[in-house]
Amino acid sequence: MPRGDERSREEQISGTAFAPSRSMRRRISLAFLLIPPLTWLVVAYLGSLAVLLVSAFWSTNSFTGAVVRSFTFDNVARVLTDEVFRTATLRTVSVALAVTILCAVLAVPLAFYMAKIASPRVRLALVVAVTTPLWASYLVKAYAWRMLLSPEGPLSWATSYTPGYGLIATIVTLTYLWLPYMVIPVFAAFSRVPDSLIDASSDLGASDLSTLRMVLAPLVFPGIAAGSIFTFSLSLGDYIAVTIVGGKTQLLGNIIYGQLVTANNQPLAAALSIIPLVAIVAYLLAMRRTGALENV
Incomplete structure (x- = not known):
């Protein structure tokens, strides 16, 4: 074999050996795609949570109201004992x-x-009716319920009864605001159930309630x-x-x-924020066993 052909064959073999494989190129491309969102997640989201947790162990100057970055358990102890x-x-x-x-029942x-x-x-009309309120402003919807629940509002004119402003008004308003977030995943879950299962249950003599x-x-x-x-x-x-609708609730x-804006006590507000954060994490861990995270 000529010497030139041998050299070109060796170059092809060496080039093939050092060329990245297709799977490696896919991993590199995936890494470049994931770097921006992961950077945002770690720096902006998890970073802000870390600052929140750290600031819960700071204090404020009683005279100037300035944040004092000295470690203390006073805020956490106050949250737990107050x-x-x-x-x-x-x-x-x-x-x-x-x-x-209430959202599940509805x-x-x-x-x-x-x-x-x-x-x-x-079905299309109902999907539009359920999702259309999501395009409206949160404040507009909340103030609409404030007007509706007012002692002089339309509900009082029509029924001579209104719950007024308070805990019940808060629950009713929040139920209205978040109902679409319950309807959509439940609708998707029902849509994935084959009709043949319902027909088979009926053919086997099961009642509607049993089905x-x-x-x-x-x-x-x-x-x-x-x-x-x-x-x-x-x-x-x-x-x-x-x-808006809670009254004194x-x-x-x-x-x-109020602690953050009115009282200007950022460390105490941060310590209070740990409570809903822990509650949400605990709720997510409980829902993880139901397979809910795969349906979100």
């Missing part, structure tokens, strides 16, 4: 659970009708759990709705806002 904060925590968690349950029959009974045209309990409920429950993650977490951290969100 009766006002403990009561507000229980009230906030109770409101979040009540809103979640969403399940509506989503079932949309997925299994309604015609395509009616719902033994066939549909286990398949749809992950969707309900996925929607509950949104309704629970959004209700837990809300502070605007309770300010105090939840953790508006207490934290």
Whole structure:
């Protein structure tokens, strides 16, 4: 074989040996795609949470109100021992659970009708009706409910009864605000259930209630759990709705806002913020066992 051919063959072999494989090129491309969002997640999101947790162990100067970056457990101890904060925590968690349950009770029959009974045209109209409020301003919707629940509002004219402003008004308003976040995943869960399963259950003599309990409920429950993650977490951290329609009701969100803006006590606000953060993490861990995170 000529010497030139041998040299070119050796160069091809060496070039092939050092060329990246297809899987390696895919990994490199994936890494370049993931670097910007991961950088944002680590620096902006997790970094801000880290600063929040650290600032909970700082204090404020009693005379100037300036933040003093000296380590102390006073804020955490006050959050754990103060009766006002403990009561507000229980009230906030109770409101979040009540809103979640109400949203599930309203969403399940509506989503079932949309997925299994309604015609395509009616289904489209209902999907538009459910999702359209998401395009409206949060403040507009909250103030609309303030007007509706007012003692001189339309509800009082029509029924001669209105709950007024307070805890019930807060739960009703939050239920309205977050209901689409429950309907959409439950509707998607019902849509994934084959109609043949319902027909087979009926052919085997099961009643509608038995079919719902033994066939549909286990398949749809992950969707309900996925929607509950949104309704629970959004209700837990809300502070605007309770300010607008809550009257004298105090939840953790508006207490934290008051400490941060009115009282200018950032360390205490940060310490209070740990409570909903821990509650949400605990709720996510509980929902993880239901398969809800795969349906979010």
